[in-house]
Amino acid sequence: MNYIKNDERRRNRHGFGNQNVMGRVFTAPPVLLFFLFTFIPIIMAVVISFTDYDIVNAPRFVGLYNYRKMVNDEFFWIALKNTCVYTLxxxxxxxxxxxxxxxxxxxNRKFVSVFRTLFYLPVLSSTVATATLWFWILNPQLGLLNGVLELFGISGPAWLYDSRWAMLAVVMMSLWAGFGTNMxxxxxxxxxxxxxxxEAARVEGANRWQIFTHITWPSISKTTFLxxxxxxxxxxxxxxxAFILTRGGPGNATITLVYYIYNNGFNNLNMGYASSISMVLFLIILVFSIINTRLNNADI
Structure with a gap:
């Protein structure tokens, strides 16, 4: 009897060991890809941010020069302000x-799945195709949006060519193109x-707003946080x-931090300075994510 029990324990241990091996085999490829294409580039960006590197020549260590330069860089602050406006x-x-x-x-109504699909379709479209559509919608003379505004006696602005409205135009395109995933x-x-x-709330006589504020909204707090x-x-x-619609214009009104990183890194070949901006952007995103976590009382 003891021999049978010991044999069962041995086989269980052997099977559990096989499961561990197979688990490692299946998780190894994504872990390797993460290490090669995410972790290593992050470490390289941190190191390069302390150097003067133009891709052609070898990196030259400059310490905190790139970060000190950022403090006095007018275009960096313009890009940061535009990014914050876009975020707000x-x-x-x-x-x-x-x-x-x-x-x-x-x-649960007829054809509701059709509308869900239609609302999600913009997410599947390429950014170039979406931008082409919105070039027509936002055209100041022949565009759909200004045509609708004219029906109400409103003279629409030159959306993409006016620094006061260009960022709002970029936001409108982004909202239309990306809300399907969050929906x-x-x-x-x-x-x-x-x-x-x-059902209990309706029995108690609660209206739609009360049902939303006391049942729906608290119940999806984790979803809202995500x-x-x-x-x-x-x-x-x-x-x-911003790159496709306005090229950062007019008058740098839509240049963003990532756009500025792109300009410095690939147009000016100043990889060290671009990397330092990307590190600052990482810290900004981290801070706002932590603030959002505190506001939503959610655990990371």
Missing amino acids: LYVPGGLLLSLGAALYLNV MIFLSGLKGVSQSLY VTTMLIISSFQVFDQ
Whole structure:
């Protein structure tokens, strides 16, 4: 009897060992890819940020020179201000738009899946295709948006050619192109809310606003935290929209931090300075993510 039990223990240990080996085999490729294409480049960027490096010649250590240069760099502060303006417009707008669409589509009605698909389609489109569409929408003479405004007696601005409106135009394109992903995340969160809570609230005579504020919103707090964090990170990393729509203009009105990193690194071949800006951008995103965590009372 003891022999049988010992044999079972030995086979269990052997099987568990095989599972550990297979687990390591399957996790090795993504870990290796992460190490090669994420961890090593991050370490290299940190090191290069303390050097003067133009790709052609070998890096030359300059200490904190790049960071001191950043303090007196007028264009860096313009890019930082534009990025913050974009974030202040994009994050609340993206949150409200995606949550509103999710609430509207969180019903069991005919053809609702068709509308979910249509709302998600812009996410699948390339940035170039989206920008081409929005070039037409925002055209000051023949554009759809100004045409609609004229119906209400409003003379629309030259969206992409006016420094006062260019950033708002970039934000509008970004909201339209990207809210579908967050809408689907909110839909998943809404599906997890117990229907019995809604039924009990209706029995008590609660209206729609009371149901939303006391049941729906608290129940999807974790989902809201996830979406808000994703919006903050993507807003500080905005590049494609400004690059394709406005090339950072007019008058540097839409140049962002990532755009400025791109200009320094690939146009001016100043990789050391570009890397130092990217390190500052990383710290900014980290700080805002921590603040968002505290505000949402969520655990990382």
